[in-house]
Amino acid sequence: MFLVALIKSLFITLVVVGFFLPILTWVERKQSALMQDRIGANRASLAGVSILGLLHPVADVLKLMSKENAVPGGANRLLHLMAPLIAAIPVIAAFAVIPYGGNYRFGAGELSLVAADIDWGVLYVFAIASLASFGAVLAGWASNNNWSLLGGIRAAAQMISYEVTMGLTLVPLFMVFGTLRLTQMGEAQDTVVPAFAFLRIFGLDGLPTLLQAISIPAWGLFLNPPAFILFLTCIMAENKRPPFDLPESESELVAGYSTEYSGMRFGLFYLSEFIQVVVVAGLVTAIFLGGWTIPWLSQAEIIGAIEPWFGESVATGACLLFHVTSFFAKVAFVIWLQMLIRWSLPRFRYDQLMDLCWKVILPASLLNIFATAFVMLALGDVR
Amino acid sequence: MAEYAGVLIIFALAVLLTGGMLAIQLRLAPKRILQEKLEPFECGESPLVAPRRRYGVKFYLVAILFIVFDVEASYFYPWGVVFRELGAPALVAIGIFTVPLVVGLLYEWCKGALEW
Numbered sequence: 024m025f026l027v028a029l030i031k032s033l034f035i036t037l038v039v040v041g042f043f044l045p046i047l048t049w050v051e052r053k054q055s056a057l058m059q060d061r062i063g064a065n066r067a068s069l070a071g072v073s074i075l076g077l078l079h080p081v082a083d084v085l086k087l088m089s090k091e092n093a094v095p096g097g098a099n100r101l102l103h104l105m106a107p108l109i110a111a112i113p114v115i116a117a118f119a120v121i122p123y124g125g126n127y128r129f130g131a132g133e134l135s136l137v138a139a140d141i142d143w144g145v146l147y148v149f150a151i152a153s154l155a156s157f158g159a160v161l162a163g164w165a166s167n168n169n170w171s172l173l174g175g176i177r178a179a180a181q182m183i184s185y186e187v188t189m190g191l192t193l194v195p196l197f198m199v200f201g202t203l204r205l206t207q208m209g210e211a212q213d214t215v216v217p218a219f220a221f222l223r224i225f226g227l228d229g230l231p232t233l234l235q236a237i238s239i240p241a242w243g244l245f246l247n248p249p250a251f252i253l254f255l256t257c258i259m260a261e262n263k264r265p266p267f268d269l270p271e272s273e274s275e276l277v278a279g280y281s282t283e284y285s286g287m288r289f290g291l292f293y294l295s296e297f298i299q300v301v302v303v304a305g306l307v308t309a310i311f312l313g314g315w316t317i318p319w320l321s322q323a324e325i326i327g328a329i330e331p332w333f334g335e336s337v338a339t340g341a342c343l344l345f346h347v348t349s350f351f352a353k354v355a356f357v358i359w360l361q362m363l364i365r366w367s368l369p370r371f372r373y374d375q376l377m378d379l380c381w382k383v384i385l386p387a388s389l390l391n392i393f394a395t396a397f398v399m400l401a402l403g404d405v406r
Numbered sequence: 407m408a409e410y411a412g413v414l415i416i417f418a419l420a421v422l423l424t425g426g427m428l429a430i431q432l433r434l435a436p437k438r439i440l441q442e443k444l445e446p447f448e449c450g451e452s453p454l455v456a457p458r459r460r461y462g463v464k465f466y467l468v469a470i471l472f473i474v475f476d477v478e479a480s481y482f483y484p485w486g487v488v489f490r491e492l493g494a495p496a497l498v499a500i501g502i503f504t505v506p507l508v509v510g511l512l513y514e515w516c517k518g519a520l521e522w
Binding site: 024025028029031032033035036040087088089090091092093095096097104107108111112113115116118119120137138139140141146147164166167168169170171172173176179180183184186187190191194195197198201202203277282283286287288290291294373374377378381382385386389392393396397399400 | 408409410411412413415416417419420421423424425427428430431432434435436437438443444445446447448453455456457458461464465468469471472475476479480482483485486487488489490491493494497500501504507508511515520521522
Protein backbone atom coordinates (compact mmCIF):
# COMPACT_ATOMS: atom_id res chain seq x y z
CA MET A 24 0.00 0.00 0.00
CA PHE A 25 2.70 2.43 1.09
CA LEU A 26 5.02 1.13 -1.63
CA VAL A 27 2.41 1.74 -4.34
CA ALA A 28 1.87 5.29 -3.09
CA LEU A 29 5.64 5.82 -3.07
CA ILE A 30 6.01 4.61 -6.65
CA LYS A 31 3.11 6.73 -7.88
CA SER A 32 4.45 9.85 -6.12
CA LEU A 33 7.97 9.22 -7.40
CA PHE A 34 6.68 8.78 -10.95
CA ILE A 35 4.78 12.07 -11.08
CA THR A 36 7.54 14.02 -9.30
CA LEU A 37 10.22 12.67 -11.61
CA VAL A 38 8.15 13.26 -14.74
CA VAL A 39 7.44 16.84 -13.72
CA VAL A 40 10.77 17.89 -12.21
CA GLY A 41 13.00 15.63 -14.29
CA PHE A 42 11.31 15.92 -17.66
CA PHE A 43 8.78 18.75 -17.94
CA LEU A 44 10.90 21.33 -16.08
CA PRO A 45 14.06 21.12 -18.23
CA ILE A 46 12.05 20.75 -21.42
CA LEU A 47 9.96 23.79 -20.48
CA THR A 48 12.98 26.06 -20.02
CA TRP A 49 14.01 24.98 -23.51
CA VAL A 50 10.49 25.37 -24.97
CA GLU A 51 10.26 28.86 -23.49
CA ARG A 52 13.41 29.94 -25.33
CA LYS A 53 12.68 28.08 -28.53
CA GLN A 54 9.06 29.18 -28.86
CA SER A 55 9.89 32.82 -28.13
CA ALA A 56 12.59 32.60 -30.78
CA LEU A 57 10.15 31.13 -33.27
CA MET A 58 7.51 33.75 -32.52
CA GLN A 59 10.00 36.62 -32.72
CA ASP A 60 11.72 35.30 -35.84
CA ARG A 61 15.04 34.65 -34.12
CA ILE A 62 17.26 31.58 -34.23
CA GLY A 63 16.98 31.04 -30.51
CA ALA A 64 18.63 28.68 -28.12
CA ASN A 65 21.46 26.95 -29.96
CA ARG A 66 24.64 28.00 -28.16
CA ALA A 67 25.10 25.35 -25.46
CA SER A 68 26.91 22.48 -27.11
CA LEU A 69 28.86 19.42 -26.19
CA ALA A 70 31.80 18.60 -28.47
CA GLY A 71 30.30 20.88 -31.10
CA VAL A 72 26.86 19.23 -31.06
CA SER A 73 23.99 21.36 -29.79
CA ILE A 74 20.89 19.25 -30.74
CA LEU A 75 18.52 22.19 -31.29
CA GLY A 76 19.73 23.79 -28.06
CA LEU A 77 18.47 20.92 -25.93
CA LEU A 78 21.62 21.15 -23.81
CA HIS A 79 20.62 24.57 -22.50
CA PRO A 80 18.76 23.20 -19.46
CA VAL A 81 21.91 21.30 -18.44
CA ALA A 82 24.00 24.44 -18.83
CA ASP A 83 21.41 26.35 -16.79
CA VAL A 84 21.58 23.97 -13.87
CA LEU A 85 25.38 23.88 -13.89
CA LYS A 86 25.54 27.67 -13.99
CA LEU A 87 23.00 28.18 -11.20
CA MET A 88 24.71 25.56 -9.04
CA SER A 89 28.14 27.11 -9.34
CA LYS A 90 27.12 30.74 -8.76
CA GLU A 91 27.85 32.47 -5.51
CA ASN A 92 24.98 32.89 -3.12
CA ALA A 93 25.07 36.61 -2.42
CA VAL A 94 22.91 37.71 0.51
CA PRO A 95 22.64 41.48 0.94
CA GLY A 96 23.87 42.98 4.19
CA GLY A 97 20.63 44.09 5.81
CA ALA A 98 18.69 41.01 4.77
CA ASN A 99 16.95 38.68 7.16
CA ARG A 100 19.12 35.67 6.44
CA LEU A 101 16.69 33.01 7.63
CA LEU A 102 13.72 34.34 5.65
CA HIS A 103 15.98 34.98 2.67
CA LEU A 104 16.82 31.27 2.68
CA MET A 105 13.27 30.09 3.37
CA ALA A 106 11.47 32.18 0.74
CA PRO A 107 12.56 30.19 -2.33
CA LEU A 108 11.84 26.93 -0.51
CA ILE A 109 8.35 28.13 0.42
CA ALA A 110 7.83 29.12 -3.20
CA ALA A 111 9.01 25.84 -4.68
CA ILE A 112 7.93 23.05 -2.32
CA PRO A 113 4.13 23.57 -2.39
CA VAL A 114 4.11 23.88 -6.17
CA ILE A 115 5.69 20.44 -6.52
CA ALA A 116 3.38 19.07 -3.81
CA ALA A 117 0.30 20.24 -5.74
CA PHE A 118 0.79 17.27 -8.06
CA ALA A 119 -0.24 14.86 -5.32
CA VAL A 120 -3.93 15.09 -6.26
CA ILE A 121 -3.79 15.56 -10.03
CA PRO A 122 -4.72 12.22 -11.63
CA TYR A 123 -2.65 11.17 -14.63
CA GLY A 124 -4.68 8.05 -15.31
CA GLY A 125 -7.91 6.37 -14.33
CA ASN A 126 -8.74 3.41 -12.16
CA TYR A 127 -7.71 0.04 -13.58
CA ARG A 128 -8.59 -3.49 -12.45
CA PHE A 129 -5.93 -6.16 -12.83
CA GLY A 130 -7.39 -9.45 -11.65
CA ALA A 131 -8.03 -8.97 -7.95
CA GLY A 132 -5.98 -5.78 -7.58
CA GLU A 133 -6.89 -2.25 -8.48
CA LEU A 134 -4.59 0.52 -9.61
CA SER A 135 -5.60 4.17 -9.44
CA LEU A 136 -3.12 6.49 -11.13
CA VAL A 137 -3.04 9.38 -8.69
CA ALA A 138 -0.62 9.89 -5.81
CA ALA A 139 -3.31 10.83 -3.29
CA ASP A 140 -7.01 10.47 -4.13
CA ILE A 141 -8.42 12.84 -1.51
CA ASP A 142 -12.03 13.96 -1.72
CA TRP A 143 -11.31 17.71 -1.57
CA GLY A 144 -8.74 17.54 -4.37
CA VAL A 145 -9.42 20.89 -6.02
CA LEU A 146 -9.41 22.71 -2.69
CA TYR A 147 -6.10 21.03 -1.85
CA VAL A 148 -4.56 22.49 -5.00
CA PHE A 149 -5.93 25.95 -4.15
CA ALA A 150 -4.68 25.77 -0.57
CA ILE A 151 -1.25 24.53 -1.57
CA ALA A 152 -0.88 26.95 -4.47
CA SER A 153 -1.73 29.90 -2.23
CA LEU A 154 1.08 28.88 0.11
CA ALA A 155 3.46 29.66 -2.73
CA SER A 156 2.47 33.33 -2.60
CA PHE A 157 4.14 33.54 0.82
CA GLY A 158 7.40 32.75 -0.95
CA ALA A 159 7.22 35.85 -3.12
CA VAL A 160 6.09 38.08 -0.23
CA LEU A 161 8.78 36.84 2.15
CA ALA A 162 11.45 37.17 -0.55
CA GLY A 163 10.47 40.79 -1.06
CA TRP A 164 10.42 41.49 2.66
CA ALA A 165 13.63 39.67 3.59
CA SER A 166 15.84 41.19 0.90
CA ASN A 167 16.04 44.71 2.38
CA ASN A 168 15.77 46.24 -1.05
CA ASN A 169 13.21 48.75 -2.28
CA TRP A 170 12.63 46.96 -5.56
CA SER A 171 12.18 43.63 -3.83
CA LEU A 172 9.74 45.03 -1.30
CA LEU A 173 7.60 46.66 -4.00
CA GLY A 174 7.63 43.43 -5.98
CA GLY A 175 6.67 41.41 -2.92
CA ILE A 176 3.76 43.69 -2.03
CA ARG A 177 2.55 43.69 -5.61
CA ALA A 178 2.76 39.90 -5.67
CA ALA A 179 0.74 39.67 -2.45
CA ALA A 180 -2.05 41.94 -3.69
CA GLN A 181 -2.21 40.27 -7.10
CA MET A 182 -2.18 36.72 -5.82
CA ILE A 183 -4.80 37.14 -3.11
CA SER A 184 -7.08 39.04 -5.51
CA TYR A 185 -6.96 36.33 -8.10
CA GLU A 186 -7.30 33.59 -5.50
CA VAL A 187 -10.83 34.74 -4.67
CA THR A 188 -11.96 34.75 -8.28
CA MET A 189 -10.11 31.55 -9.13
CA GLY A 190 -12.27 29.66 -6.66
CA LEU A 191 -15.48 31.26 -7.86
CA THR A 192 -14.79 30.55 -11.53
CA LEU A 193 -14.68 26.82 -10.79
CA VAL A 194 -17.97 26.64 -8.85
CA PRO A 195 -20.03 26.00 -12.04
CA LEU A 196 -17.88 22.92 -12.66
CA PHE A 197 -18.44 21.69 -9.10
CA MET A 198 -22.16 22.03 -9.79
CA VAL A 199 -21.95 20.11 -13.06
CA PHE A 200 -19.76 17.29 -11.73
CA GLY A 201 -21.10 17.32 -8.18
CA THR A 202 -17.70 16.63 -6.66
CA LEU A 203 -14.36 18.15 -5.68
CA ARG A 204 -12.48 14.89 -6.26
CA LEU A 205 -10.39 15.21 -9.40
CA THR A 206 -10.54 11.49 -10.18
CA GLN A 207 -14.35 11.56 -10.13
CA MET A 208 -14.31 14.61 -12.40
CA GLY A 209 -12.14 12.65 -14.82
CA GLU A 210 -14.47 9.65 -14.78
CA ALA A 211 -17.49 11.91 -15.37
CA GLN A 212 -15.77 13.24 -18.50
CA ASP A 213 -15.11 9.76 -19.90
CA THR A 214 -18.35 9.82 -21.91
CA VAL A 215 -20.12 11.77 -24.63
CA VAL A 216 -23.09 14.13 -24.62
CA PRO A 217 -25.32 15.17 -27.54
CA ALA A 218 -23.84 18.37 -28.89
CA PHE A 219 -27.12 20.22 -29.36
CA ALA A 220 -28.97 19.06 -26.25
CA PHE A 221 -28.69 22.55 -24.76
CA LEU A 222 -31.13 23.85 -27.41
CA ARG A 223 -33.88 22.27 -25.30
CA ILE A 224 -33.74 25.35 -23.04
CA PHE A 225 -35.11 27.38 -25.92
CA GLY A 226 -37.91 24.87 -26.45
CA LEU A 227 -36.35 23.41 -29.60
CA ASP A 228 -37.22 19.77 -29.10
CA GLY A 229 -37.73 18.43 -32.59
CA LEU A 230 -34.16 18.54 -33.83
CA PRO A 231 -33.24 16.86 -37.11
CA THR A 232 -31.93 13.34 -36.52
CA LEU A 233 -28.60 14.27 -38.02
CA LEU A 234 -28.02 16.98 -35.41
CA GLN A 235 -29.21 14.68 -32.64
CA ALA A 236 -26.63 12.11 -33.65
CA ILE A 237 -23.71 14.52 -33.24
CA SER A 238 -22.05 14.01 -29.87
CA ILE A 239 -19.14 15.71 -28.17
CA PRO A 240 -16.99 14.53 -25.27
CA ALA A 241 -18.49 15.52 -21.91
CA TRP A 242 -15.49 17.70 -21.10
CA GLY A 243 -15.73 20.66 -18.76
CA LEU A 244 -14.64 22.85 -21.64
CA PHE A 245 -17.78 21.96 -23.63
CA LEU A 246 -20.10 21.81 -20.63
CA ASN A 247 -19.17 25.30 -19.48
CA PRO A 248 -16.96 27.27 -21.90
CA PRO A 249 -17.08 30.62 -20.01
CA ALA A 250 -15.67 28.98 -16.89
CA PHE A 251 -12.71 27.70 -18.91
CA ILE A 252 -11.73 31.16 -20.13
CA LEU A 253 -12.24 32.79 -16.72
CA PHE A 254 -10.36 30.06 -14.88
CA LEU A 255 -7.42 30.02 -17.28
CA THR A 256 -7.09 33.81 -16.95
CA CYS A 257 -7.19 33.65 -13.15
CA ILE A 258 -4.75 30.82 -12.74
CA MET A 259 -2.30 32.37 -15.20
CA ALA A 260 -2.48 35.62 -13.23
CA GLU A 261 -1.90 33.61 -10.05
CA ASN A 262 1.29 32.26 -11.63
CA LYS A 263 2.71 35.81 -12.13
CA ARG A 264 3.94 35.11 -15.64
CA PRO A 265 3.55 37.65 -18.45
CA PRO A 266 1.18 39.29 -19.25
CA PHE A 267 0.55 39.28 -15.49
CA ASP A 268 4.18 39.61 -14.34
CA LEU A 269 3.70 42.88 -12.44
CA PRO A 270 5.59 41.63 -9.35
CA GLU A 271 8.79 41.16 -11.33
CA SER A 272 8.29 43.53 -14.24
CA GLU A 273 11.83 44.08 -15.47
CA SER A 274 11.25 47.55 -16.90
CA GLU A 275 9.93 48.90 -13.60
CA LEU A 276 11.28 46.91 -10.68
CA VAL A 277 14.59 45.42 -11.93
CA ALA A 278 13.53 41.86 -11.11
CA GLY A 279 10.90 42.45 -8.43
CA TYR A 280 11.02 40.21 -5.41
CA SER A 281 13.88 38.12 -6.84
CA THR A 282 16.24 41.10 -7.33
CA GLU A 283 18.56 40.12 -4.46
CA TYR A 284 18.64 36.43 -5.32
CA SER A 285 21.38 34.61 -7.14
CA GLY A 286 22.52 31.08 -7.74
CA MET A 287 20.25 28.18 -6.89
CA ARG A 288 18.01 30.28 -4.63
CA PHE A 289 17.05 32.29 -7.69
CA GLY A 290 16.88 28.99 -9.53
CA LEU A 291 14.20 27.79 -7.12
CA PHE A 292 11.96 30.78 -7.96
CA TYR A 293 12.54 30.00 -11.61
CA LEU A 294 11.73 26.35 -10.95
CA SER A 295 8.52 27.13 -9.06
CA GLU A 296 7.32 29.36 -11.88
CA PHE A 297 7.88 26.71 -14.52
CA ILE A 298 6.47 23.89 -12.42
CA GLN A 299 3.41 26.00 -11.79
CA VAL A 300 2.96 26.18 -15.56
CA VAL A 301 2.75 22.39 -15.49
CA VAL A 302 0.40 22.47 -12.47
CA VAL A 303 -1.88 24.87 -14.34
CA ALA A 304 -1.80 22.60 -17.37
CA GLY A 305 -2.51 19.51 -15.26
CA LEU A 306 -5.39 21.15 -13.42
CA VAL A 307 -6.95 22.59 -16.59
CA THR A 308 -6.59 19.20 -18.25
CA ALA A 309 -8.14 17.34 -15.31
CA ILE A 310 -11.12 19.67 -14.97
CA PHE A 311 -11.76 20.99 -18.46
CA LEU A 312 -10.09 18.74 -21.02
CA GLY A 313 -11.27 15.36 -19.83
CA GLY A 314 -8.19 14.48 -17.79
CA TRP A 315 -6.71 11.20 -18.93
CA THR A 316 -9.71 10.21 -21.09
CA ILE A 317 -9.63 9.76 -24.84
CA PRO A 318 -12.41 11.63 -26.66
CA TRP A 319 -15.26 9.46 -28.02
CA LEU A 320 -13.62 6.29 -26.65
CA SER A 321 -14.52 5.37 -23.09
CA GLN A 322 -12.39 3.08 -20.98
CA ALA A 323 -14.86 0.21 -21.33
CA GLU A 324 -14.85 0.59 -25.13
CA ILE A 325 -11.05 0.56 -25.36
CA ILE A 326 -10.71 -2.50 -23.14
CA GLY A 327 -13.58 -4.20 -24.95
CA ALA A 328 -11.94 -3.62 -28.32
CA ILE A 329 -8.55 -5.06 -27.37
CA GLU A 330 -9.69 -7.84 -25.05
CA PRO A 331 -10.80 -10.45 -27.67
CA TRP A 332 -7.27 -10.57 -29.08
CA PHE A 333 -4.93 -10.28 -26.13
CA GLY A 334 -6.94 -11.00 -23.00
CA GLU A 335 -8.14 -8.75 -20.24
CA SER A 336 -4.96 -7.81 -18.40
CA VAL A 337 -3.10 -6.85 -21.58
CA ALA A 338 -6.12 -4.82 -22.71
CA THR A 339 -6.25 -3.01 -19.37
CA GLY A 340 -2.52 -2.35 -19.51
CA ALA A 341 -2.79 -0.95 -23.04
CA CYS A 342 -5.69 1.22 -21.96
CA LEU A 343 -3.57 2.51 -19.06
CA LEU A 344 -0.77 3.43 -21.45
CA PHE A 345 -3.17 5.17 -23.83
CA HIS A 346 -4.68 7.14 -20.97
CA VAL A 347 -1.35 8.29 -19.50
CA THR A 348 -0.17 9.29 -22.98
CA SER A 349 -3.43 11.14 -23.57
CA PHE A 350 -3.07 13.00 -20.27
CA PHE A 351 0.48 14.17 -20.92
CA ALA A 352 -0.37 15.09 -24.52
CA LYS A 353 -3.15 17.34 -23.24
CA VAL A 354 -0.82 18.80 -20.61
CA ALA A 355 1.69 19.57 -23.34
CA PHE A 356 -1.05 21.26 -25.34
CA VAL A 357 -2.10 23.51 -22.44
CA ILE A 358 1.55 24.37 -21.78
CA TRP A 359 1.91 25.35 -25.43
CA LEU A 360 -1.23 27.48 -25.11
CA GLN A 361 0.22 29.26 -22.08
CA MET A 362 3.50 29.89 -23.88
CA LEU A 363 1.56 31.31 -26.81
CA ILE A 364 -0.30 33.73 -24.51
CA ARG A 365 2.88 34.58 -22.62
CA TRP A 366 4.77 35.59 -25.75
CA SER A 367 1.84 37.29 -27.51
CA LEU A 368 0.46 39.79 -25.02
CA PRO A 369 2.12 42.86 -23.54
CA ARG A 370 2.14 43.39 -19.77
CA PHE A 371 -0.91 44.81 -18.02
CA ARG A 372 -0.80 48.04 -16.06
CA TYR A 373 -1.39 47.53 -12.35
CA ASP A 374 -4.80 49.23 -12.33
CA GLN A 375 -5.84 47.19 -15.37
CA LEU A 376 -4.78 44.02 -13.59
CA MET A 377 -6.85 44.82 -10.51
CA ASP A 378 -9.81 46.06 -12.56
CA LEU A 379 -9.76 42.83 -14.55
CA CYS A 380 -9.94 40.84 -11.34
CA TRP A 381 -12.48 42.73 -9.26
CA LYS A 382 -14.61 44.43 -11.91
CA VAL A 383 -14.66 41.90 -14.73
CA ILE A 384 -13.86 38.38 -13.61
CA LEU A 385 -15.54 38.51 -10.18
CA PRO A 386 -18.95 39.70 -11.48
CA ALA A 387 -18.63 37.47 -14.54
CA SER A 388 -17.95 34.38 -12.44
CA LEU A 389 -20.90 35.15 -10.14
CA LEU A 390 -23.09 35.55 -13.22
CA ASN A 391 -21.75 32.30 -14.61
CA ILE A 392 -22.68 30.45 -11.40
CA PHE A 393 -26.30 31.59 -11.66
CA ALA A 394 -26.48 31.07 -15.41
CA THR A 395 -25.23 27.52 -14.93
CA ALA A 396 -27.79 26.93 -12.18
CA PHE A 397 -30.65 28.16 -14.39
CA VAL A 398 -29.51 26.08 -17.35
CA MET A 399 -29.23 22.99 -15.19
CA LEU A 400 -32.74 23.58 -13.86
CA ALA A 401 -34.11 24.27 -17.33
CA LEU A 402 -32.55 21.10 -18.73
CA GLY A 403 -34.06 19.09 -15.90
CA ASP A 404 -30.64 17.88 -14.77
CA VAL A 405 -31.51 18.69 -11.20
CA ARG A 406 -33.86 16.82 -8.95
CA MET B 407 -6.36 8.34 6.14
CA ALA B 408 -4.37 6.02 3.88
CA GLU B 409 -4.94 8.24 0.86
CA TYR B 410 -2.93 11.03 2.53
CA ALA B 411 0.26 8.94 2.32
CA GLY B 412 0.79 10.25 -1.21
CA VAL B 413 0.57 13.85 -0.05
CA LEU B 414 3.17 13.28 2.64
CA ILE B 415 5.48 11.42 0.28
CA ILE B 416 5.30 14.14 -2.37
CA PHE B 417 5.99 16.79 0.28
CA ALA B 418 9.00 14.81 1.45
CA LEU B 419 10.22 14.42 -2.15
CA ALA B 420 9.79 18.15 -2.78
CA VAL B 421 11.75 19.03 0.37
CA LEU B 422 14.50 16.56 -0.60
CA LEU B 423 14.72 17.88 -4.17
CA THR B 424 14.78 21.58 -3.35
CA GLY B 425 16.95 21.15 -0.26
CA GLY B 426 19.31 18.97 -2.24
CA MET B 427 19.68 21.60 -4.94
CA LEU B 428 20.59 24.22 -2.32
CA ALA B 429 22.99 21.79 -0.62
CA ILE B 430 24.81 21.02 -3.87
CA GLN B 431 25.19 24.72 -4.54
CA LEU B 432 26.64 25.14 -1.06
CA ARG B 433 29.43 22.73 -2.06
CA LEU B 434 30.04 24.03 -5.59
CA ALA B 435 29.63 27.78 -5.25
CA PRO B 436 32.47 30.13 -4.39
CA LYS B 437 32.25 32.43 -1.35
CA ARG B 438 33.95 35.80 -1.66
CA ILE B 439 32.35 38.43 0.49
CA LEU B 440 33.02 42.04 -0.54
CA GLN B 441 31.61 45.19 0.96
CA GLU B 442 30.04 46.15 -2.40
CA LYS B 443 28.24 42.83 -2.67
CA LEU B 444 26.50 43.37 0.65
CA GLU B 445 24.82 46.57 -0.49
CA PRO B 446 21.24 46.33 -1.71
CA PHE B 447 20.96 46.57 -5.47
CA GLU B 448 20.07 50.09 -6.62
CA CYS B 449 21.83 50.25 -9.96
CA GLY B 450 25.08 51.33 -8.29
CA GLU B 451 23.69 54.19 -6.23
CA SER B 452 23.49 54.08 -2.47
CA PRO B 453 19.85 53.69 -1.44
CA LEU B 454 18.19 57.02 -0.60
CA VAL B 455 15.53 55.55 1.66
CA ALA B 456 15.49 52.36 3.60
CA PRO B 457 12.89 49.79 2.60
CA ARG B 458 10.43 48.45 5.15
CA ARG B 459 8.70 51.76 5.51
CA ARG B 460 5.10 52.73 4.90
CA TYR B 461 3.50 51.89 1.59
CA GLY B 462 0.16 52.46 -0.14
CA VAL B 463 -2.93 51.82 1.98
CA LYS B 464 -4.49 50.29 -1.13
CA PHE B 465 -2.68 47.05 -0.44
CA TYR B 466 -4.24 46.75 3.02
CA LEU B 467 -7.64 47.42 1.49
CA VAL B 468 -7.15 44.62 -1.03
CA ALA B 469 -6.20 42.29 1.82
CA ILE B 470 -9.40 43.18 3.70
CA LEU B 471 -11.48 42.64 0.55
CA PHE B 472 -9.74 39.31 0.11
CA ILE B 473 -10.69 38.14 3.60
CA VAL B 474 -14.32 39.18 3.10
CA PHE B 475 -14.74 37.67 -0.34
CA ASP B 476 -12.72 34.53 0.23
CA VAL B 477 -14.79 33.60 3.26
CA GLU B 478 -17.95 34.27 1.31
CA ALA B 479 -16.68 32.39 -1.72
CA SER B 480 -15.95 29.34 0.39
CA TYR B 481 -19.71 28.99 1.00
CA PHE B 482 -20.16 28.45 -2.72
CA TYR B 483 -18.06 25.28 -2.83
CA PRO B 484 -20.25 22.96 -0.71
CA TRP B 485 -23.35 24.51 -2.24
CA GLY B 486 -22.03 23.81 -5.75
CA VAL B 487 -21.18 20.21 -4.94
CA VAL B 488 -24.68 19.34 -3.66
CA PHE B 489 -26.65 21.60 -6.02
CA ARG B 490 -27.80 18.64 -8.13
CA GLU B 491 -29.44 16.98 -5.12
CA LEU B 492 -30.95 20.11 -3.61
CA GLY B 493 -32.35 21.68 -6.76
CA ALA B 494 -34.37 24.88 -7.07
CA PRO B 495 -34.67 25.68 -3.33
CA ALA B 496 -30.88 25.76 -3.11
CA LEU B 497 -30.78 28.29 -5.93
CA VAL B 498 -33.16 30.57 -4.00
CA ALA B 499 -31.04 30.17 -0.87
CA ILE B 500 -27.76 31.02 -2.57
CA GLY B 501 -29.50 33.92 -4.33
CA ILE B 502 -30.43 35.37 -0.94
CA PHE B 503 -26.84 34.79 0.21
CA THR B 504 -25.40 36.49 -2.88
CA VAL B 505 -27.43 39.70 -2.61
CA PRO B 506 -25.46 41.21 0.32
CA LEU B 507 -22.23 40.04 -1.31
CA VAL B 508 -23.04 41.86 -4.54
CA VAL B 509 -24.31 44.92 -2.63
CA GLY B 510 -21.02 44.96 -0.75
CA LEU B 511 -19.06 44.75 -3.98
CA LEU B 512 -21.11 47.57 -5.52
CA TYR B 513 -20.60 49.70 -2.39
CA GLU B 514 -16.83 49.26 -2.58
CA TRP B 515 -16.94 49.94 -6.29
CA CYS B 516 -18.85 53.20 -5.80
CA LYS B 517 -16.68 54.24 -2.85
CA GLY B 518 -13.60 53.83 -5.03
CA ALA B 519 -12.02 51.01 -3.07
CA LEU B 520 -11.36 49.21 -6.35
CA GLU B 521 -9.66 52.20 -8.02
CA TRP B 522 -5.88 52.19 -8.33
